Amino acid sequence: MITVENVDKHYGDFHALKGIDLEIESGSLTALLGPSGSGKSTLLRVIAGLEIPTSGRVILDGKDVTNLAPQQRGIGFVFQHYAAFKHMTVRDNVAFGLKVRKKPKTEIKDKVDELLRVVGLDGYQQRYPSQLSGGQRQRMALARALAIEPAVLLLDEPFGALDAKVRAELRTWLRRLHDEVHVTTVLVTHDQEEALDVADTIAVMDAGQIAQTGGPRELYDAPVSDFVMSFLGPVARLGEALVRPHDLELSVDARDGALEAQVVRVVHLGFEVRVELLLAQAGEGAEPVVAQITRAEEQALELSAGDIVWVRPVLAAA
Amino acid sequence: MLEQSRSTRITLRCVALAYLALLLGIPVGLVLYRTFEHGVGAVWDSVTTPAAIHAFSLTLEIAAIAVPLNTVLGILTALVLVRGRIRGKAILEAIVDLPFAISPVVVGLALILVYGRIGWFGPWLADHGIAIIFSLPGMVLATVFVSLPFVAREVSPVLREIGDEQEQAAATLGASSWQTFWRVTLPAIRWGVAYGVVLTVARCIGEFGAVSVVSGKIAGQTETLTLLVEKRFTNFDLAGAYAASALLAIIALATLLAMTRLNPRKDH
Ligand SMILES: Nc1ncnc2c1ncn2[C@@H]1O[C@H](COP(=O)(O)OP(=O)(O)OP(=O)(O)O)[C@@H](O)[C@H]1O
Ligand SMILES: [Mg+2]
Numbered sequence: 092m093i094t095v096e097n098v099d100k101h102y103g104d105f106h107a108l109k110g111i112d113l114e115i116e117s118g119s120l121t122a123l124l125g126p127s128g129s130g131k132s133t134l135l136r137v138i139a140g141l142e143i144p145t146s147g148r149v150i151l152d153g154k155d156v157t158n159l160a161p162q163q164r165g166i167g168f169v170f171q172h173y174a175a176f177k178h179m180t181v182r183d184n185v186a187f188g189l190k191v192r193k194k195p196k197t198e199i200k201d202k203v204d205e206l207l208r209v210v211g212l213d214g215y216q217q218r219y220p221s222q223l224s225g226g227q228r229q230r231m232a233l234a235r236a237l238a239i240e241p242a243v244l245l246l247d248e249p250f251g252a253l254d255a256k257v258r259a260e261l262r263t264w265l266r267r268l269h270d271e272v273h274v275t276t277v278l279v280t281h282d283q284e285e286a287l288d289v290a291d292t293i294a295v296m297d298a299g300q301i302a303q304t305g306g307p308r309e310l311y312d313a314p315v316s317d318f319v320m321s322f323l324g325p326v327a328r329l330g331e332a333l334v335r336p337h338d339l340e341l342s343v344d345a346r347d348g349a350l351e352a353q354v355v356r357v358v359h360l361g362f363e364v365r366v367e368l369l370l371a372q373a374g375e376g377a378e379p380v381v382a383q384i385t386r387a388e389e390q391a392l393e394l395s396a397g398d399i400v401w402v403r404p405v406l407a408a409a
Numbered sequence: 410m411l412e413q414s415r416s417t418r419i420t421l422r423c424v425a426l427a428y429l430a431l432l433l434g435i436p437v438g439l440v441l442y443r444t445f446e447h448g449v450g451a452v453w454d455s456v457t458t459p460a461a462i463h464a465f466s467l468t469l470e471i472a473a474i475a476v477p478l479n480t481v482l483g484i485l486t487a488l489v490l491v492r493g494r495i496r497g498k499a500i501l502e503a504i505v506d507l508p509f510a511i512s513p514v515v516v517g518l519a520l521i522l523v524y525g526r527i528g529w530f531g532p533w534l535a536d537h538g539i540a541i542i543f544s545l546p547g548m549v550l551a552t553v554f555v556s557l558p559f560v561a562r563e564v565s566p567v568l569r570e571i572g573d574e575q576e577q578a579a580a581t582l583g584a585s586s587w588q589t590f591w592r593v594t595l596p597a598i599r600w601g602v603a604y605g606v607v608l609t610v611a612r613c614i615g616e617f618g619a620v621s622v623v624s625g626k627i628a629g630q631t632e633t634l635t636l637l638v639e640k641r642f643t644n645f646d647l648a649g650a651y652a653a654s655a656l657l658a659i660i661a662l663a664t665l666l667a668m669t670r671l672n673p674r675k676d677h
Contacts (some may be wrong), residue, residue: 161580168581174574176612178596188582232578239582364446 098147105382107133109299120276122286125296131279167236171248173228182216206234223389228259244276327380339382349401364389444651455652464637472613475552483560491568517622542624551619556612560605567601603668646647
């Protein structure tokens, strides 16, 4: 288990982490999610020992490691830009942690071959990092981090430098790997889809603080703030309230708590239909509100551009 | 990239080649030509006189002390300049560049002012029977000083370019700073180091001004190859001067070749 207790980090007079408290269960896959500059990397590096917090404590499996160097923490770290050892072959990269621990040669060889099989790089032993694709490099970096059997695996936007398709593949693969290896994993990302897709627990960060921690469902359905809500998925603003587009109910007659709106556009996306609405109370140039309804609902309403409808949140939204 | 027409490309190449030939090829070629003009035997005789052999070994001796010293110091300095979290880096940078800025003759004079008979430490040194000026230690000091910046200057940009992520990765994998340096940092900067060493060697064996001031030019004792070349030249022994120059050029070429033997691997 990783416990972060009241951690503050200042860079000069910039306050990058503000009183962070976080508990990460053993064997879980936790995502640190937040916009750029919110302090995700800083927090991860504090856990790794690559940054020393200004105050507060980091506890790994019951042991206070706040003042321990990264070497002594038993962690694996994967960097966004791979940090591959460019002058070493794939084999030597993965073997690095074992070599500095002076493990026997045969043990190192077996372990490296096994790990390369696990990450799907069997047969690439003799290549140099420059001869690998980005995705392959990152899998090599992951194998290198796993070789020392870390108690904790820390990943800083590991797929950030890859294109969308490879990213999606790799995160599914990471999830499967995690289900096999069960190492406590913390993944930094600014991509909500990635976090919702792979993590058991998500900690949403905002301006150096943790805005909310919880399972993907919990965060999506019961966000504690507008920030968390809008960060975790699409939202529509109805007056003061933020609502998910699929939690909007449309009707042709006025109902309790419904607002009058004019249909701007109806977009058919297969099973679902997106209806763009301009609220009557909204001023000039306001962004349209997007409602997401099913095709059956849309057929019942027979909407077309210019129609007047009434819109309100679905009452049993939760 | 801009498409270069064939003629522009050829013209550019000719200009570059002519420039190199004029500045480098012709003078060096002439030295070699003049050297071997009267046959190999004469050259052999003139580079195997006792004075020449002594000058040759003295030059190598000085380089053998100054080059390793400046290599280690240069790498350390570069590490402090690029990775260190200290105040006063600007001052350190300036100090590293000082030998480039100061004329070697001034360096020699400064050493005499400090260690010479009437210098700061002169009397104390004399009392203890230690000779620095007009002997080997002074010449080594002068050479170390003038060739100080090369390794640091070549290594710094390489260090900056590779960044510190590989070093951080090594740390998370359990490597001590020492292991990280030998296994990760040094292999990554070895080209910068090699190039810096070539330049340092060239400067050490070719140094004239500072060494000439502190050496006293005692034949058979404190006479390096460059000093020998100058002496022969002023004594109208042109053939001898050419032969000694050729020897200098051969040492320089040998270092260059030795460095290129460190084959580049596929790590770019
Ligand atoms: N070494 C540093 N010196 C000064 N400020 C820093 C340093 N490292 C980070 N910061 C600042 O701390 C804040 C948080 O940085 P951090 O790298 O943790 O953000 P992040 O959430 O990882 O963002 P991104 O998604 O862009 O990687 C940023 O505003 C950044 O400018
Ligand atoms: Mg970051």
